[in-house]
Amino acid sequence: MPADNYHQEEALGKAYDSRLMKRLLTYLRPYKKQVALGVTLLLLASAIQIAMVFLLKVGIDKYIAAQDAPGLALIAGGFAAAIMVGFFIEYAQLYLTTWLGQRVQDDLRMQIFSHVQNLHMGYFDRTPVGRLVTRVTTDVDALNDLFTTGVAAMVNDAFLLVLFVVIMLRMNWRLALATFAVMPLIVLATWMFRNRLRDANRRIRTAIARINAFLQEHISGMSVVQLFNRERKTRDQFSELNRQHMEAYKDAILAFALFYPAVEFFGVVAIITVFWYGGLGVFQGAVTIGVLTAFMQYAQRFFQPIQDLSEKFNILQTAMTASERIFKLLDEPLAVSEMLPQRSAALPAAEPTLRGDIEFRNVWFSYRAASKAAPKPGEVSTASGARADNRGLQSEVSTASGARAENDDWVLRDVSFHLRPGQTIAIVGHTGAGKSTVIQLLLRFYEIQRGQILLDGVDLRQMDAHALRRQLGIVLQDPFLFTGTLESNVRLGTERVDRAAVQRALNEVGLGPFLRTLPQGLDTPVSERGATFSVGQRQLISFARALAHDPRLLILDEATSSVDTATEALIRRALDRLLAGRTAIVIAHRLSTIQHADRILVFHKGRLREQGTHRELLAQRGIYYRLYQLQYKDQELAPAPAAGAPHPAAAPQPASSSDD
Numbered sequence: 001m002p003a004d005n006y007h008q009e010e011a012l013g014k015a016y017d018s019r020l021m022k023r024l025l026t027y028l029r030p031y032k033k034q035v036a037l038g039v040t041l042l043l044l045a046s047a048i049q050i051a052m053v054f055l056l057k058v059g060i061d062k063y064i065a066a067q068d069a070p071g072l073a074l075i076a077g078g079f080a081a082a083i084m085v086g087f088f089i090e091y092a093q094l095y096l097t098t099w100l101g102q103r104v105q106d107d108l109r110m111q112i113f114s115h116v117q118n119l120h121m122g123y124f125d126r127t128p129v130g131r132l133v134t135r136v137t138t139d140v141d142a143l144n145d146l147f148t149t150g151v152a153a154m155v156n157d158a159f160l161l162v163l164f165v166v167i168m169l170r171m172n173w174r175l176a177l178a179t180f181a182v183m184p185l186i187v188l189a190t191w192m193f194r195n196r197l198r199d200a201n202r203r204i205r206t207a208i209a210r211i212n213a214f215l216q217e218h219i220s221g222m223s224v225v226q227l228f229n230r231e232r233k234t235r236d237q238f239s240e241l242n243r244q245h246m247e248a249y250k251d252a253i254l255a256f257a258l259f260y261p262a263v264e265f266f267g268v269v270a271i272i273t274v275f276w277y278g279g280l281g282v283f284q285g286a287v288t289i290g291v292l293t294a295f296m297q298y299a300q301r302f303f304q305p306i307q308d309l310s311e312k313f314n315i316l317q318t319a320m321t322a323s324e325r326i327f328k329l330l331d332e333p334l335a336v337s338e339m340l341p342q343r344s345a346a347l348p349a350a351e352p353t354l355r356g357d358i359e360f361r362n363v364w365f366s367y368r369a370a371s372k373a374a375p376k377p378g379e380v381s382t383a384s385g386a387r388a389d390n391r392g393l394q395s396e397v398s399t400a401s402g403a404r405a406e407n408d409d410w411v412l413r414d415v416s417f418h419l420r421p422g423q424t425i426a427i428v429g430h431t432g433a434g435k436s437t438v439i440q441l442l443l444r445f446y447e448i449q450r451g452q453i454l455l456d457g458v459d460l461r462q463m464d465a466h467a468l469r470r471q472l473g474i475v476l477q478d479p480f481l482f483t484g485t486l487e488s489n490v491r492l493g494t495e496r497v498d499r500a501a502v503q504r505a506l507n508e509v510g511l512g513p514f515l516r517t518l519p520q521g522l523d524t525p526v527s528e529r530g531a532t533f534s535v536g537q538r539q540l541i542s543f544a545r546a547l548a549h550d551p552r553l554l555i556l557d558e559a560t561s562s563v564d565t566a567t568e569a570l571i572r573r574a575l576d577r578l579l580a581g582r583t584a585i586v587i588a589h590r591l592s593t594i595q596h597a598d599r600i601l602v603f604h605k606g607r608l609r610e611q612g613t614h615r616e617l618l619a620q621r622g623i624y625y626r627l628y629q630l631q632y633k634d635q636e637l638a639p640a641p642a643a644g645a646p647h648p649a650a651a652p653q654p655a656s657s658s659d660d
Helices: 018-064 069-117 121-126 129-171 173-220 222-227 231-284 289-307 309-330 435-442 465-469 486-491 499-508 512-516 535-548 565-579 614-620 623-631
Strands: 358-365 412-419 424-429 450-455 472-475 553-557 583-587 599-604 607-612
Touching: 018 069, 018 129, 018 289, 018 309, 069 129, 069 309, 129 173, 129 289, 129 309, 173 222, 173 231, 173 289, 173 309, 222 231, 231 289, 358 435, 412 435, 412 450, 412 599, 412 607, 424 435, 424 623, 435 553, 435 583, 472 535, 486 499, 486 535, 499 512, 499 535, 599 614, 599 623, 607 614, 607 623, 614 623
Parallel strands: 424 583, 424 599, 472 553, 553 583
Antiparallel strands: 358 412, 358 450, 599 607
16 A cells, blocks of 8 residues: 555545434433433523614614614613523523533544553554554544534524514515625625635545644654754755644635635625615615614625635534544444454353463465455365375366466465463464464454364454453563553553562562662553563563463463573573463564473464474474574584484584573
8 A cells, every 4th residue: 555545544525414413423322311401591682682683772862863862771681681691592502502512522532542551453454553643632622512503503603693684574675785785796796705615625634634643653653764864854844844734724715814804705795785775775874774784784694604614614624524533433344353242151251360372273364355266175286186194285276267376365374273271382384374374363352264173172252352362461572651650551551460460470470679779669650561671671561461360361472583692591481370271372583482382383384384392393304493593503403303303413403592
């Protein structure tokens, strides 16, 4: 995917989409009473504005013309009362709509975050972090503007415009038509403004998305930027993105600068027309001064909402665009593993304690959507028609259609193995062989296309993902620490892991002496991603995390590839405690760390090619032997012994493997 498309935001849709608006309004359902009260207050505030103009007309025609001072005082008192009542009504209405907007914003933001947590892992592979951050922040803020100022103002303006039209037509239809004579010009100006603003808004949104993605990527990789002296190049790239955003905003500002004066000019023309035409009517006795004054007031109030249309149009279009992107995210299918499973009769209702029996049975998997038909296990054959041997070596594999399966985009191909409770298996192979994919599938981050993965005899797809992961412990090559404290990073919010268990786990992985040097102990602050700790310390903390949760199944994915020899020794002692009595899967490039595994699985190009113990695989002189030879090529390998014979002492052993 090209970088421009990867960071490109979707183009703006319609300024108003009834489908999106209907869906947005569903977020107001929990607050029906508050919405009803807000609408009532809005209508009352509009009625008071109209009543004030009517009082002005009555005061001029009935009391000023008749020089009735007591009556004029009564009208003035009513005017003052209307102003006071209007103040409190507008205060209550503004507070209520703002409160509603914040509640909807809070509900929507929580829904988005909860949904993102349960999305398929493949979604994060193709979606930049900056775009997701924009959804939860900028886009939700745009909807907040719609609910707090946009919807309320548009309802109020629409109500007032209709009411003004009706009142003005009933009061004097000739003056009303004179007032509305400039409307075609206003409609034309609005149409031109809308198109110009729409294009500017599209460019603004695209520029913001690119800036967010660029910032997230380059701030995360700041060490690489500085290491390779790319500050000037990066600054130039950001300057270009910033310039695009500025140019788009300048076009939007120009549109506003032209539209506001245009509408104001047409409004003044309408008022002048009313003043001139109505003044002639006053001379002829066809129009009273009170009616003329009221008409000028109504005309001024009539054009004010139209003048504000530019801001409301901007809010509405931004909200429609934001809601379309938000709903597209919310409509993204959840990971299959996060959906409620259909329990089979074999799976008890209560969460069981896993024994740790794992079986991969003819598993085929591809990260891409399976658009091509996968070869069924029964359709896979060697060129000679014979079954592949126990080393998993297969030659020309063909599908039922005759196409070669080797050309398909499969990451795992017909993988089968069985891990019994309490056993430790190691998975090795070249980069891209499918090692980590096995772990991803076992954790149900992805679903397989063909075959079965069985855990204690139950298909993994029939198990609840949360219940499964509660009994799994995993230590990754790049341990992730959250902002918080040392204790919170080991506990991760698990209630059954108390402070004593955290202390005990840290001691058992060899971090006791380091912990005692920290003035705040377990309450030591942890910065973002644990930047204040060394790589080895972060790795040991992740081991302590796994140990504190006491998992039944343990997964180690390149857990020692980034640490020094001394730290590796600490980790290996921690491993002895972690592996005791547990089923474990270990992925490692350092063959020294897995030589005492019960069985080693050798993957090559997505297939399980070899399996056996360390000595058995060396004796076969196959893929594992070549991997071992490459890793220790500076040492001369002795000829491999015959199968079943003890491994000769002349075979090189890694210096760090003291117990081999």
